[in-house]
Amino acid sequence: MSVERIKCLIIGSGPAGYTAAIYASRADLKPVMYTGMEPGGQLTTTTEVDNFPGYPEGIDGPTMMVQLQKQAERFGTEVRIGMITKVEFSSEIGGIHKAVVDNTTEIEAETVIISTGATARYLGLPSEQKLRGGGVSACAVCDGFFYKKQNVAIVGGGDTAAEEATYLANICEHVTMLVRKDEMRASKAMQHRVNSRKNITVLYNTEVDEVLGEQVVEGLRMINSETKETSEIEITGLFIAIGHKPNTDIFKGQLEMDETGYILTEAKSTKTAKPGVFASGDVQDKEYRQAITAAGSGCMAALDAERYLASIEQEVEA
Numbered sequence: 001m002s003v004e005r006i007k008c009l010i011i012g013s014g015p016a017g018y019t020a021a022i023y024a025s026r027a028d029l030k031p032v033m034y035t036g037m038e039p040g041g042q043l044t045t046t047t048e049v050d051n052f053p054g055y056p057e058g059i060d061g062p063t064m065m066v067q068l069q070k071q072a073e074r075f076g077t078e079v080r081i082g083m084i085t086k087v088e089f090s091s092e093i094g095g096i097h098k099a100v101v102d103n104t105t106e107i108e109a110e111t112v113i114i115s116t117g118a119t120a121r122y123l124g125l126p127s128e129q130k131l132r133g134g135g136v137s138a139c140a141v142c143d144g145f146f147y148k149k150q151n152v153a154i155v156g157g158g159d160t161a162a163e164e165a166t167y168l169a170n171i172c173e174h175v176t177m178l179v180r181k182d183e184m185r186a187s188k189a190m191q192h193r194v195n196s197r198k199n200i201t202v203l204y205n206t207e208v209d210e211v212l213g214e215q216v217v218e219g220l221r222m223i224n225s226e227t228k229e230t231s232e233i234e235i236t237g238l239f240i241a242i243g244h245k246p247n248t249d250i251f252k253g254q255l256e257m258d259e260t261g262y263i264l265t266e267a268k269s270t271k272t273a274k275p276g277v278f279a280s281g282d283v284q285d286k287e288y289r290q291a292i293t294a295a296g297s298g299c300m301a302a303l304d305a306e307r308y309l310a311s312i313e314q315e316v317e318a
Helices: 015-026 041-045 061-074 126-130 140-147 159-169 188-195 291-317
Strands: 002-011 032-034 078-080 084-088 097-101 105-114 118-120 151-155 174-178 200-203 206-212 219-224 230-234 237-240 244-246 277-279
Touching (some): 002 097, 015 061, 015 291, 140 159, 140 237, 174 206
Parallel strands (some): 032 078, 151 174
Antiparallel strands (some): 084 097, 118 244
């Protein structure tokens, strides 16, 4: 297996990874980025991005990611299509971290920035997958605006679903909330917020049977899990809020994580429990999950990596 030694390895290529790459390459860390299975990350499945500063007319997700890549490459980032399949992080300050690419090449890196993101959980229905980007979304805050004064539905019973239903109620004509069980998992405060809105209808013991529409969402067929009766409603947007899975499987046993698998970072930094390993974007953020916050934490990770390397150099000189 061939071995390559580098200063900074970036794993993942969404807004966090590319922003980290822009900052790291400008700091002369000569970063090498591996894009993973989904180059550009979750934003490549989004059509319009209207809430990223600097784009008054909005921009589509894939175009934005191409622009970020070009900007990173302009300063010397080497973007490679490939998957990191195994890692071995050092616990020593100044230690070398090892990563295997596609089970063939070994990278030895002085610093590693993890920005592998998270994947939204979907229901798995063929009709839902067909209409992703055509009215099916996993982010109400990102896409709710496009459904102003329209009828929409949201699936989920936790805090995120309740929060997003309330958010949608401020924009949309009517919100139908589908809760799989006979009660919500959301906190009492969040439930109260949902129940106090006149334009939110909560349907318990209800699941999606089929998303209706050819090119765009036109309606929803629902099934009651107790009576097995089906019913239909007309909607233009369906929001799935049943959670996210952080893409951290290859880091298990190497880094500290919470019970869901999000990487834990130190205080307000991007530092993980391993010196020289940093985590940015949705892989460590289950709270905000926006392109702009991911980009911000990518900047932080690159600055943290630069300062870490500078502190090691000072120690060596001393």
